[in-house]
Amino acid sequence: MSKEIYISQSFIKSLYEYKRGDLCGLQFKAQYIDGIEFPSSDAMKLGQWFEYMCTGQKTKFGHTPEADRLKPKKATKKEIEAGKVVDVYGDVEDVRKVIEIDDVHYVEGALSKKYKDALEQVSAFKKMINHYGLEIVDTGVKLTDEKLKTKGDVDIVARFKKLGDDSPLLFIDTKFSGLIDNKWDDLGWADEALPYKDKIMIQAVHYKMLGKSMLGYEPDFYFWVFSSTNSIDRKNIKVVVDEDRFAEHENIIHSARAEFYKQDRAGWNPKPSPKKCSECPLNKTCEYSAEDIPEIQVVYYGAEI
Numbered sequence: 001m002s003k004e005i006y007i008s009q010s011f012i013k014s015l016y017e018y019k020r021g022d023l024c025g026l027q028f029k030a031q032y033i034d035g036i037e038f039p040s041s042d043a044m045k046l047g048q049w050f051e052y053m054c055t056g057q058k059t060k061f062g063h064t065p066e067a068d069r070l071k072p073k074k075a076t077k078k079e080i081e082a083g084k085v086v087d088v089y090g091d092v093e094d095v096r097k098v099i100e101i102d103d104v105h106y107v108e109g110a111l112s113k114k115y116k117d118a119l120e121q122v123s124a125f126k127k128m129i130n131h132y133g134l135e136i137v138d139t140g141v142k143l144t145d146e147k148l149k150t151k152g153d154v155d156i157v158a159r160f161k162k163l164g165d166d167s168p169l170l171f172i173d174t175k176f177s178g179l180i181d182n183k184w185d186d187l188g189w190a191d192e193a194l195p196y197k198d199k200i201m202i203q204a205v206h207y208k209m210l211g212k213s214m215l216g217y218e219p220d221f222y223f224w225v226f227s228s229t230n231s232i233d234r235k236n237i238k239v240v241v242d243e244d245r246f247a248e249h250e251n252i253i254h255s256a257r258a259e260f261y262k263q264d265r266a267g268w269n270p271k272p273s274p275k276k277c278s279e280c281p282l283n284k285t286c287e288y289s290a291e292d293i294p295e296i297q298v299v300y301y302g303a304e305i
Contacts, residue, residue: 051174080098194237
């Protein structure tokens with residue numbers, strides 16, 4: 001049996017994806033038991049860089065996110081003397097260093113369009129902080145509840161400056177999403193569908209419970225959602241959670257823990273597919289890897305009634 005685990009909201013979602021047959025058990029084990037780092041998709045890298053520019057937080061594994069840039073260009077004499085070029089997006093600066101390659105000076109490439117748009121959203125983030133009169137107290141804060149053995153990392157802990165240093169803290173989670181108006185996707189942010197998006201709202205419930213455990217009161221929780229497809233759309237969503245939801249979530253935590261240990265005793269089942277296996281860091285040593293050959297799928301088709 002595995003050592004005592006601390007359950008995060010992503011752990012719960014991934015475990016039930018595994019139970020539905022949508023996630024490979026060996027990947028779940030690698031991520032949540034063995035702590036193996038999985039490669040990030042391009043969208044994830046963009047989101048990580050956006051969050052880093054807003055909060056200064058590195059990735060879970062301590063990496064500093066890097067922007068996607070165009071090819072370097074030869075530096076002018078003026079640029080060589082300055083040692084840098086500064087581009088301004090909104091009220092956010094992007095500093096491009098002068099680098100030397102084979103005795104030739106170049107200026108680092110400009111940001112690609114997606115990253116330029118992301119910097120416009122970083123500028124909007126800073127304006128929102130000022131507009132709402134918020135003081136950022138801390139970022140990337142690790143929360144734990146020793147009684148329930150739960151955990152989570154909250155992006156931003158803040159307070160309203162006008163209420164003073166002893167005022168209640170609040171939590172903000174930043175999202176950089178291409179689904180800001182999507183109603184149908186589980187991770188879509190369309191206003192009318194949000195009360196039914198359990199995959200999103202479980203995070204607010206989980207973090208509010210962690211906050212109450214550590215602070216002694218239930219902190220307000222906000223999602224700040226910024227569009228990754230344009231530099232204009234953004235949302236500030238305050239989540240109010242019904243008391244019954246907290247009791248329900250506690251039951252979910254206990255059920256997830258029991259299910260985890262049950263599966264851990266039985267062994268984690270692989271679910272190979274060419275696409276998923278090609279992106280998996282285990283594929284070179286995994287005996288179940290289907291990087292080239294798909295598994296046989298069985299479809300039952302009967303007569304209509």
